[in-house]
Amino acid sequence: MATTATSPARESRDSVVIRFAGDSGDGMQVTGGRFTVETALAGNDLTTFPDYPAEIRAPAGTTYGVSAFQIHFGAVDVMTPGDQVDVLVAMNPAALKVDLKDLRIGGTVVVDTGAFTERNLAKAGFASHPLEDGSLAPYQMLKLDITKRTLDAVKDFGLHTREAHRCRNMWALGLMLWMYGRDRDVTVEWLKKKFAGKPEVAQANVAALNAGHAFGETAEMSEYGVGYTVRRARVTPGVYRTVSGTEAIAWGLVAGMRAAGLEKMVFAGYPITPASLLLHTLANLKRYGVITFQAEDEIAAIGACVGAAYAGALGVTSTSGPGMALKTEMLGLAIATELPLVVVNSQRTGPSTGMPTKAEQSDLFQAVHGRNADAPLAVLAAATATDCFDVAMEAVRIATTYMTPVVLLSDAFLAHAAEPWRIPDLDRLPRFPVRFRTDPAGFHPFLRNPETLSRPWARPGTPGLEHRIGGLEKDYDTGHISYDPENHARMTRTRAAKIAGIANAIPLQTVALGADHGAIAVVGWGSTYGAIHQAVRRARQDGVDASHIHLRYLSPFPRNLGELLARFERIVVPELNNGQLVQLLRAAYLVPAEGLSKVQGKPFKVSEIVEAIR
C-alpha cells in the first residue's frame, strides 16, 4: 500500500496531469505504465492516454518519433486524460517541441539537459536553444542532466553505454514517484522479474530508479521545487486492479462465453493497428477455452468466425476500420444465415489508412449501415476501459440470444487507455445460457422464436437436424431457397424486426447527469464519455441547464430515446468524426440535433465541449 512519504514541504493537489515524452526508444510507455500502477496502488482514481508514433523505431531525435504517455490522477472522479498537462517530462528536444503546447502556463517542465545537444536540437528543428532563449519563461523549469546522473548511478554494473543510457527513463520515473509520494516497491519487483535473465540490467534499472527518487528526497531538490500529495480517491470498497480497454474486452468476452454456457470461443484476427492487442491478449487465454487463429487476411478471419459459429462456438473477430471494410461481405452472410458473431472494431482515423495509431469515432455509419442491401445488425459502443468488460459481455448476450452479428465499437484510445477497475462479484454477473436445438421434431433452420424472432442454433454433429444454409434467400416457412417476391419482402422485414426487437431487452435510456428534460441534452457515445461528462458537470456548475446522455446502444437505440430527446430544447452531439450519430438521431427522431465535431486524432478537451454548450 501507499506510503505517503509526507514531508512538511509537500503541497496538496486534487488532481494532476503528467505527460512523459521522449523518443520512441526511450521507454516512455513503460515509464507511464509503471507510474500508473504505483498511482493506482496509492489509491488515486486515474485515466491514461498513451500517444505513440506509428513507426516502430522512428529515427532517433525526430519530432515524428516522439512517444508520450499521459496520466491524469486524483482524489476526485477522474474521467479524462486531462485537457492540460501540469508536468511535462521531456527526455529530448523533440519531445519538448511536440508536447510543450499542451503544458499549462505555470506548469512544470522537467528536461534532460544531457539530451539537449546541438545535434538533437537541430533534429527537433529548434533555431535557438529553448532552455536559454527565454521561451520557457512561462513555465517552471527543472533542468536536470538526467543522462549524466543515470550513467553515474549505473556505472558499477558494467553495462554497455547504450544499455546504461536506456536506464534514463527509470531515473525520471524515480523522480516523479518521489514528487508525488508514490511507492516504488512494485516497480522494483517488476524490474527484477522483467530482467530476470540479465541481473545486471535489473540492478542498474533499480539503481537508476532509486537514484532519481533519492535526488528528489535530498536537499538538491528543494531549490528546484517541492513534492506534492494527492489525496486518495473515495471509491467503492472492493478488490481493484488496473485494466486497459483491450484487457477488459478480452475478459468480458471470456465471461460472456461462460455466461452463455459455451465451451469454446474461436477468436480469429489479422494483424492491424490498433486491434492486434486483443489477438495478443486472447492468445494467452487458451486455458479458458479460447482458440485463437491468426488468419491470412481480414476476410478469412471473420470467415473462420462464421464457420465456428455455425459449428456451435462463440465466434469473435477484431479489427480496425480498413479491416472492417474487408469483412463487410461476410457480415452479410452472418446476417443472412442468422449466426451469432461479435466483431470488435477499434476505430482509428481514416479514410483508408489514415493515422493508424490515432483514435476517431468515424466508423459509426459503417457499423450501422455499411453493407450491401438491407442488412441490419446490433451495434454497441464502450465508454471507458472498464466499461469494455460489460459491453463485451452484453455483445455476447445479444449475439447468442438473437442469432445476429454484433459490432462492438472501441477505438485506438480505449484499446490502450487504462484505469482502475473494481473486479465485479462474479456470482452476480448476468447469465444467458444458450439452448442448442436437439429435437428433430418439426425442425427447420429458420423456425423462429416468437419472442425474439431468432432462429434455432443447430450444430453439425446433432443427429436428425442435418440442414443446409447459405446466403441465398430462404423461404420463411421451410428454410429452403426461395426466389418468391413476397417471401423476400417478408424475410427482409423479419430481419429488420428482429434487430429492432432487441430494444425490448435492453435498458431504457437514462440520463448520465442532470435532469431528463431541460435546455440542452449533450448526447455522446463511445470513449468521449469522460470528456462530455466533465463538460456537462462544469457547465452545470456555471448555471447551464445541461444534461448528459450517453448511448451504449447505437443499433437499435433504446426504445425511449426519441421521447427523451424530445424533452430538451437543444440537442448537441459531440463526436470524434464529421457528424455521424447526429445524423442517425435526426433521421430516427426528426429532432434538430446539432453536431460538435473534432477530427484531429485526439480526444476532446473538456473545455472544447464546455465552450460549445455554454
Next chain:
Amino acid sequence: MTVTTITDAELQPKDYASDQEVRWCPGCGDYAILKAMHKALAELGARRESTVFVSGIGCAARFPYYMSTYGFHTIHGRAPAIATGIKLANPELDVWVMTGDGDGLSIGGNHMLHVLRRNVDLQIVLFNNEIYGLTKGQYSPTSRRGTKSPSTPQGSVDYPVSACAFALGAGARFVARAVDTQQAQLVSVLQRAHAHRGASFVEVFQNCVVFNDGAFDGFTAKDGAADTQLHVEHGQPLIFGARKDRGLRLKPGKLELEVITLSESGVIPDDVLVHDETNRALAQLLVALEPPAWPVALGVVYCNPAPSFEAEVYAQAEAAGAGPGAPDLAELLMNKEGTWTVR
C-alpha cells in the same frame, strides 16, 4: 460437442441425397461428381450428422444443397476460411469443401493457398471446367490461353494456372486428380482424400456442357483415353497406353521426364519410374504433364501426411490447460499481481 453413437441402418448412396431437386444443366459433369460422392460416402459409412459440406459461389457451390448432410453455401471464394473455422470449433466434424476453378483459384486463391499450407483436415474438391458457368461463360484462371468468351471476344491473353501445381506449391500434402465421368477412379480418389488426415486436394476435370463443352475431350474421350491418361498408383510403374507398352522415365542426365515405348529394342523396362506418392518432386513433374504431348496424370499424385493444423492447435490449448477442469473466471481476473483492496 455432441458426437452421436446412434447407429443408423447401413446407408445407401441415395440416403446421402437431400430432398431438393438438383438444378444443374442437363448433362453437366456435376451430376457425375454428386453421384460419385453419394457412393463414396455410402461405402465409407459416413455419418450424415457429422459430415459437413461447405461451398463458396458458382455451379459447384450448389453441391451442399443436394446432400442430406449438414451443408453451408457461403460466399465467393471463402469456403476454405469458413471450413477452417468449423474445424477449429469442432475437430470431430468431417468437412468437405466443394469449389470450382474461379471460386478456388481466382477470388479464393489466397484462402486456398493458406488452407493447404496450414494443412487443415479437410477434403477440398475443385471442379475444374476451365470456365465461369454461373455468370455465363467468361474465361477462368484455368482457361487455356486464347479462350474466346464474352469477356475475351478476341481470346484470352493470360496464361492459366495449373490447379495441382498450385496446390503442391502451396504445400498441400495430398494432391489427386480424377475425371467426372470416370466413376470408379473418382470414387476411390474421394475415399483416399477422406482417409488422409490433413488438407486433401482433389482436382476433378468437369465438363461444362453449356459454356465449354468438350474442353477435356482430348484426354477423356473413351476411344483414346488409354493412350492419353496415366493412372498413377503408389508402388506401381508409370505405364500407360492401350497395350500398356509406354512408360515414363527420367531423361538421362536431366531432371525431365520422357516417354519410352517398352517394346522398342534397347529399352530396359526397369528404367520406367515407379510411382512414389510421397515424392513431391515427382508429383510436380507428373502434374505438369499436359496433352497432347503427354498423358494426363490421374489418381493420387501425392500423399505425404503430417500433423493437421487443428490437431496442433488443440494440442497447444490442452497443454495450456484447456478442456475439462479449465480454470474459472476468478482465476483469470484475480490471480494477477497488482490487485489491491479498498475497504
